[in-house]
Amino acid sequence: MNTKNTKSQEETEIKAEAGPALAVRNLWAGYDGKPVLEAVSFQVDRGDMVGIIGPNGSGKSTMIKTVLGLVKPLRGEVSVLGSEGDPERGLVGYTPQTELVDWDFPVTVADVALMGLYSRRGLFRRTTKEDREAAESALELVNMAGLRDRLIGELSGGQRRRVLLARAMAHEPKLLLLDEPMAGLDATAQHQLLDLLDELRAKGATVVLSTHDLSCVSQRCDKAACLNRRLIAFGKPSEVLTEQVLGDTFGTHLLMVHLDGQAYAYQHHTHTAGTGTAGIPGDGSPAIKSSANTATAAESTE
């Protein structure tokens, strides 16, 4: 099994300026002293887009929060953009899961985008004209400038996601951490979001996202990280997303779904057959497709 990072061949225009964008070494992290992540090690090259997949409770959000410095490692270390310890705030952008955001809060799209620049101005300082312009161009980039005066509560799911993204990238971070950016988006919106992420990467950003969507990882990501408390596998999607790995990653969850009834799982499989695991070469056994898509269905209904 490939748990080691393999150097990306395609992306040549992005050079490693000073080491990898993100390096995680033997990381143990969790809450109240109880580890959720155990002995996780991997490395993300600059300009890459990495998808973290795994069932609920597998530690995807914990992984992202640890990189952000919101969760302190119990053991091991995380180095962001070459710096040890707390990452430099200005260099990292983050979008939380949409359900964790208070959408009834009386702020507008423009207000939220501007919040992405608060880290630039320290305590007691007001935001400046440049900050407002930066927020505005971030909104333009996510195609939300026209809705700048909307209250966030009046936005659709895809628009909410794009506002959070605008906030995360308003200060032009080098590393973007996105917690479940695809959740709740329809296929069109997902593709728009992924296109947008590609644009950002073309400008030199590195993207790490967590998702339940295997097709997104297999089609659009440079690397896949299969996480279930331990890192089951890390590497190119085409090499990593095997029956064995997916079984190890989603294993117990699959059993439960099978108990629920074959019909439900099968139906879902046919529904998403077009996008399924088509990107995995030489490994298209029906069992895996079914498993993978069932896992997607099971997760998203939770």
Place this chain on the structure above:
Amino acid sequence: MIDLIDAVKEPWEFAFMQRALLAASFAALVCSVVGVFVVLRGMAFMGDAVAHSSLAGMSVAYFFGGSIFWGAFAWAVPASLAITFISRRTNLRLDTAIGIIFASGFAVGIILMSQVNNYTADLFGLLFGNVLGVSWGEVFLIGIVAGCVLLTITALYKELLFTAYDATMSAASGIPVSFLQYLLPLLVGITTVASLKAVGIVLVLALLVTPAATAALMARRLPGIMTYSVVTGLIATVAGLYLSFHADLPTGPSIVVVATGMFLAALLFSPSRGMVWQHWRTVPLPSE
């Protein structure tokens, strides 16, 4: 018409009404601003709890002949920190932590007050406050405390806003979220204490919540809500004092009644969210 002008001018010919106006306005001002955060974060019960629990501090001060204000203050600060601490460090929910602090402080207060000879009258004084008996020194004190709270909020406005909206993201942006999560309840506690003289323990919650709730019906964005909240709070104070003076009613409750009236008016007639307009605007479905 001359009657009306007299009615408008008459109350302010009395020094006690001038002091009451200043004290109640300071209290309303700071309550209206802090109240916006209270309403947005669902912290109303916390303000109420700090007010009630500070009866303990007031009783200690009363019992030993100290200043009621500083007694309440000395109790409110640790009480609001304790509520945050309990809810953050244990698996208890915030409302549980609030309940414990609320009742324990109030119980200690009643036990102490029952040792005082003129128990009921003194207790009533603390529970309902009496802005008519406020001295210039107290007006000054309320003004200073309100000013400090407002300065803090102005200085940390963007951080408080961000943390109130999305604590995780704001922590990720390097904002000292823990500090702010202790600070906001503390500001609520101090605001409560500053307002006790004006409306008393029982009604301080109304001053904290009603103007902000009214404003939330009138405006859409946070700055607008703040403005409407302050305007509502100040109008309620001035109108409440007039009502109290001319109809000869207790002052604190009069202010609260006017504020509630304004809330009801906003509920019915708010330009964007009023129930009356909403009813009118409903497009009838085509008949089948």
Place this chain on the structure above:
Amino acid sequence: MLRWNNPLLSKRISALLAAIMLLVLASACGSSQATEPPSGNRLAVVTTTALLADLARNVGGELVQVTALVPPGADVHSFQSTPGDSVAISLADLMVSNGGDLDRFLDPLIQGSLSDDAVRVVAARPLLAAGNTDPHFWQNPEFTVTYVEEIRDGLINADPGNAATYQANFDTYKDRLIKLDFDIASTIGRVGQARRRLITFHDAFGHFASRYGWKVTAFVASDGGEVSPGRVVEILEEVREQGIPAVFAEPQFRSDVLDNAAQEAGVEVGSIYSDALDDDVTSYIDMMLFNAKNLARLLR
């Protein structure tokens, strides 16, 4: 087509709301009857309680206009002041309070509003100075004479021109108080020595008891305090053992604790007044006679 969240419209509606507020205010003003200014050139006297007002009226007679802050029938202990009270205080020539714990809670109000040229009388001052802390001194008519002396001095101080009238009124009223003392003693003198026990909710009758040789037991030591369970048991036992036929409650304290205890012990609950006058008992002297007659009737 105007949208309802049009900012201009929103301003207009705010203005409308403000106008409605003003109208409400104006109508409140129309019905205002906050205070009556003292009529003619009568001396404005403000007292904290209705009882003190009765004493002041007796000494001041036609020369004074007396206002009580706590209205007749209301309880001092749960009183909420209004601006009218503060206005009355600020217009007073003479301000009379009882002193001690009884009306101390009104001190900030009085200090905040009383004008500098007004005369301030604390009726119980000489008695409090002697070290007695129970502020219900008037339960002993002898002490009431002291109150009245203080009020007379205050009136003379505020209105020296009419000193002779105040002195004459004082003399008349003092005679009535002396007669009251005698009447009370003879009325309750009919109660047998063993039955001279006044069991009541609130301990306001200490001075009465010591004047007439009674024993007073109260459920709560302080004014209107919370009752502790041990005290109730103690009193119930005493009622049973001594065979006392009645306990007493003040009309303004409708005490469930006392009612229940009385019911349990199978004794009657009689009325007694400590400090609040009402429509049935309109003057101090009436109140004291009412108490004496009730005690005599129910305990004899």
